[in-house]
Amino acid sequence: MSERYLIEYLSRDSERLPAMRNIYRPHLMTVEDIRDETPDVRTLRLAFQDQAVGESFAFVPGQFGEYSVFGAGECVFAIASSPADRGHVECSFKLMGKVTHALRDVEIGDTVGFRGPYGNGFPLESLRGQNLFFAGGGIGMAALRALIEYCLAHRQEFGHITLLNGARSVADLVYKEDMVRWAEQPDVQLVRTVDPGGETADWDGEVGFVPAIIEKLAPQPEGTVAITCGPPVMIKFALLTLERLGFPQERVITTLENKMKCGLGKCGRCNVGPVYVCKDGPVFTAAQLQALPRDF
Amino acid sequence: MSDDNWRPQIVAFVCQWCTYAGADLAGTSRIKYDPNVRIVKLPCSGRIGPLFLLKAFEQGADGVLVSGCHPGDCHYVSGNLLARRRFTVFRELLIFLGLEPERLQFSWVSAAEAVKWTEVVDAVTAQIRALGPRRQGWGAEARLQTSNSKAQSLEAQPGTRNLKPGTQKAVEEGIRRIARQLLQTGEAGVIVGYGNGTLKDVTTPLFVTEPEGVEQLVWNERCLNNLSVYLTREPVTRLGRVGIVAKGCDARALVALLQEHQIERDKVTIIGVQCAGMAENGRLAARCAVCDVHTPPLYDHLVEDRALDTGDWAEGDPRDREIAALEALTPAERWAYWQEQFARCIRCYACRAVCPLCYCETCIADKTQPQWVPPAFDARGNLSWNIVRAFHQAGRCIGCDECARVCPAHIRLDLINRKLALLIRDAYGYRAGYDATVAPPLTTFRPEDRAEFIR
Amino acid sequence: MMACRMLRPEKLEEWLAELLRSERRLIAPQRQGEDVVFQPVQTVDDITLDYINTRWPVKAWFFPPSEPVLRYRYQGSGVELEQPNMALEPRVIFGVRPCDAAGLAILDQVFNSDGEDEFYTRRRTMTTIVGLSCTHPAASCFCTSVGLSPTASAGSDLLLTPMGDAGYLVETLTARGEQLLWEYGHYFAAGECRSKEAVTEAAEARMSRQAALAQGIELSERLFEHPIWAEVARKCLGCGVCAYVCPTCHCFDIVDDSDAWGGVRCRNWDSCGFSLFTRHASGHNPRPQQDSRYRQRVLHKFSYFPQRWGRLMCVGCGRCVTNCPVNMDIYATAQAVLQVQGVKHET
Incomplete structure (x- = not known):
């Protein structure tokens, strides 16, 4: 945002205002496949509903996303699919809390949300x-x-x-x-x-x-x-x-698998010492962990 | 009140044995009655918890009807009689907060009373239709603007009495002497008392583990904290057997904790202190004006205040006049008053943290499965949180008003607590924190309990 | 150096009255019961200048306790997303104390960093902060201890410093401030530029809490594991008051609040003092007890944040001290921790 925003508003040049970018707005994803890995672990295969987004979507192995069920909330999982698998992401989750129970209830064809990729990925x-x-x-x-x-x-x-x-x-x-x-x-x-x-x-x-x-x-x-x-x-x-x-x-x-909410280094939840796991991690070397306070 | 097409949405929570069978009979008998009621069937009216009623309102119901077996007919002996007390208290709480009484109704309908069921539904529907859709706050996100409401002119009335501080130095010495003795003999591993805070006119909870440390214990009219909250806190109890400095109100909390089996009597030594009253803003705190526990109801050692002047506070509790003033308002005005109060709530949960009786490992407000309390800090979520807090304290709150003291938004939690305490005193002859051997009022019943509001 | 002008005392009210008539929304300190709070102004008479500081920091006008960041409706098996309607209006917030304005400068760093949070930044760019220097700090104030001053300009767009009968010294600090000054220039005399140093010194002399905390805490393993944390946190009851009255605390939660037709995704304030803050769904909690949670609060402000952003995350407003139910005192704690750390400091 520039200072021009206010000036433009005041000069009633409002059509020149850029549309708001909402960092919390997820991509809509269609559940394409459901695979039960174990009695309480399930893998979902999700396709981007917006094809353009799907085609341009790229990530580094080790990065994660915020997956959401509308009505239940968001949850952090690693992106478990291959980076070569364009237009899709997969996540595997274990049945634990409110969101994973809601994810467990989605069916093929349902819509869920995805934000990401976040974090550093493997080197x-x-x-x-x-x-x-x-x-x-x-x-x-x-x-x-x-x-x-x-x-x-x-x-x-x-x-x-x-x-x-x-x-x-x-x-x-x-x-x-x-x-x-x-x-x-x-x-x-x-x-x-x-x-x-x-x-x-x-x-x-x-x-x-x-x-x-x-x-x-x-x-x-x-x-x-x-x-x-x-x-x-x-x-x-x-x-x-x-x-x-x-x-x-x-x-x-x-x-590191700290609890996260925003994924963008703002909400403070995954803060460990000077790092935010969501920005500086989740991938760390043991040497890097050694330098952090034992707070994870 | 509203357009002709509007139909009220009414949720009926009914017991499966009597009312549901009665409603079923009404159906098979082809009796015509109002179709605006959605029935939720539960095993017993004893299972119809206030949270359910709250949820129905939260999700947009214009009215809620509760119905079960007649007293004496409960298929589980006394479920409806226990529920009756909860319904009484919950209903009065909501009315105090400004809900029109017509929106939350109760009835006993037996399996044979198909006609009564249809009459109840017709009557309740008619009343709610006359009231129109429910006001904002439940279901609506907008915050109510209450700039000119009569209720807003109600302002906190500080205690009007001056303090009669008694002989604080002597009491302080007494506390130190007993504390030293408890630590020296090993009867206590830690003394929980008051020390000087980091700012002038502020005391702070102090944990003394060495006999030499007792000199830091203080006693004055600023010893506001109810220290009994620490008896259920592991970081304190791990220090050893607790000796606790307790004013009358604190000791009432200890009684309640004993009654609810949260502490063991032989594992705590109570240093009771005769207390002339605490100061808030330089004046006697409102609750202290009607204190009847200047001498704690429970103690092992008593530190007497020779100059204790319990006074003759003939004017009574100033809050009772505020409660009366609120009750004289129309429901809409009361609703506006409390909406304005709750709009200030930021869900810091300080009220919960300082409450000696909020000892649950995980508070229902933090539970997500199911999500009983809406998570957004908006009118709806704040209302639900404050209702849940108040109701969970009903019949248990010992009136220390710590919640109201620490509320950074100055929400008048003390008025709600006091209102419920007065209701329970009048209805069931019970006051919390005096006798650990009697059953708490919402865990028991009497056949003759009031029921005038039940159809 | 910045341009400066003077605002005659009698002109202040006139200026505020005109601002009130302008298309900018004027927000200023007003009485609410025993407190003074920032509220939209109805009439200039409602504005009070008689306060040490407002009950709440100004942060909530940019980062509200709870706000929808997303709305959605169910459409069959699909979902339709809606942008939450965030009312955007040009605003002037008048009377922000330098500590609270400095708090905004800290929040700017967090919300403006990559992945800009426009819920915050749009409100910021639409709002002009008119700071008001502090002449009579409270007993709980300690801004000078954390490297600020009662007349510090960080975070303000314009800063007014009372100079006695001469009126207010006006410092223009940003383009937003310049814009406001340009629009209302006729209220401001372009007289000689006087130094506010004497005012600053007088205010600082009234400050009873003056420790050297500005260098922050240098964390070591010994310090992290030191028993002092359990000692100071023993009385902490784990509520969120300290975080929620803090001008710089910005931790939040994201939750869904829904019904059968759709719902909102809300961003709610959250606090590292709550036991659920870091608890995993599995039950594992990296900060299982209050001592580790309180340690996080102190170290985030005095060690972690400075390492990342180059400044303390405490502005010394003292609100957490006065509002704490049990008199947890971050000023005293920071001093005690520095003593453990072995850094020389003065009281």
Whole structure:
């Protein structure tokens, strides 16, 4: 806004006033597909109703959006789809509060809202040429999915890829179909694990908490970047484990999942020390987290 | 009042056993009656909570009708008798806030009384049709302009009495002596009392854990805080067994907390203090003018004020005159008055935070599933919040008026609290915070409870 | 340096009266019960100059406690969005104290940063702030401690400083202020430019709270984990008064309020003091108790915000101190924390 606004108003030149841009106005999206990942995790595939917006929409893996159900409110999830998937975004959410319950009730063809992309995204440049070690726990895999899809689409730009997907139980493992597809890619090692007690009789994956499996897999720190996302307690121990394995903090990447409302560094909710997770994050290296107050 | 095409929307909450069966019978009997009532069936009138009635108004109902089994006929023995008390209090609250009594009606209709049901519906519909659509505030977003309302001339009347401060220094010494002794013997791990604040004329809650610290405890006419709120606060209780400095009104809160099983009697030591009254704006606070607990109703140690002059406050509580003045207004004027008051609410929830009896882990105003209190801080949301707050305190509020003191918008919460306290005193002979052994008034009933408003 | 003019005392009322007749809406301090609040002026007689500061900061005229940022209607399975109708009118807010005006300058940084919030900025550009220097600070005031002064100009478009019988020294600080002065130039004498220094010094001398807090708090892990937070926050009851009376607090929530036909998406004030502020839907709460929440309040104002924006997020108006139900005092807390930090400071 310029000072001219007032002057123009006063000089009754009101038709020259620019239309108001509303940063809180979401794009309208049509629900195109609904996929149940687990008993309480669902993935929605959303298409932009405004095609022009859809075509120009681009994001960096790791960025997130504000998804909304009109009448229930907004909620933050990572954009879980591939950046190459133009005109669409996907989100995976776990049934928790008011908005996720409302999202659970939407049907194919319904309209929901989406604002974004917000946040910094993964540092793709510093990942190129590296071996990648992904460790996701539960719904935390959603934050990694876009990056995994990106890396697999640009397979030659990255070294060996390890995908560790953990969950409480076999039933709670997300992206079961995707995992089959991912594992077929060259030079990709897929490891699935469930918490002790979460295995079934025919379970052929690992049994153990994600940090324990990281320890067991013992990725080589040299030439590898570890990218981890999951519940706070898992991240805490995953970071400790990676440190013990000799990963320098600059080569351990995670995401913070603070509560957010505006996504634009204004509402103050995701403030941790001098950073706003929604603007400066959600992707941080362990080194960056180390410099922040323990407030997340 | 309105155009001929307008039809009132009336929501009826009915019990499934009696009234619903009666309404069903009216239908199968092909009795013609007004079609403007939407029926919501519930298991028992005991389940028809005031929140439901509030929600109906919030969502645009012009009137609400509640109906259940006749007294004595409840299929769950006493659901309707317990509900009757809640209905009485809730109805009076809404009327005090300016709702026309015709808009919220109650009846007992049995399964056989098909004709009565149709008569009730016809009569209620006719009355509400005569009133016309409901006024702004519920359902409307606009704030009411009340520039010339008679109600606006009602202004807070400070206590007119001067303070009789008593012998504050001696009392202060007494508090310190007992506090020191409790800490030295280990009977208390922390003393919750008053200390000097950071500004002149302000005291602050003080937590003393060492015997040497008791010298910081003070006593004067500015010890306004009701410290009993800290007995349900973990950061304080983790310091050890609590010894608490309590004025009469604070001790009434302790009684209520005991009654509601929020504290255990043998885990708190009460240093009761005889109190001559506290100051607000240099004068005796209004509530103190009618204080009958200069000596706390509950204590382990009593610090006496030798010069205590409880006075003869013959003029009574100045707020009672304000309440009477409000009640003399028309509903529309009262509505305008409270709309103007609630329009100032910014939902800081200071009223809730300072209330010793607002101890819920998660307040209903913060719950989103369902969203009982509308989240916008507009006329509708603010009205609902203030109604919910007031009603949840009905029969429990011990009248310390901390909520009114801390309200940054100076909303007259004290008038609402007082109105409900007087109603409950008159209707059920109950005053909160005197006797922990009796049942709170809205958890019990008497067969002869008033019911003159029920059709 | 800025141009300055004088406004004779008798001209002030005339000027305000003409402003009231203009197409600008005039908002000025008026009595409301025992308080003075900013309200649209009906007659000039309603305006009072007899106040130390207004009950509420001026912030709500730009960033209201609750406002719709979106309206929508259901259309079958679809949704139709509507822009909330935000009445935009040129306004003059007269009589804003320098602390509150400085608060606006702070909010400008937040709402103007990338992803400009036009709900705020449009109101800002349509409003001319006529500041009024403070000569008699209250006992709770501490603007000089946070690097401001009773005659500071930040955030004002015009600043009037009372110079005794000579009237008001008028400082023109922005294009908006210039515009107003240009329109109403005949009320303002172009006399010699006098220094307001003596007024400033006299007002500052009346200030009882004068600590050196302006350098902010330098956060260390030791300080973050220090028991002082639990100590000072023990009596905090977790209401939102401090944030809601603060000229600079700007945290908000976004919620939907709907019925069967549609609804509004509202932006509501929120406070880091509330337990729900950071609680995840899962129940995990990074700030599980009041000590961590109060720490956030203090550090956001004295450490985090300065690191990001280069200035404190406290203007020393003292409202949070006087309105706190339990006398939480951010001035005293900041001093105590600085003492822990080991920085020399004077009282």
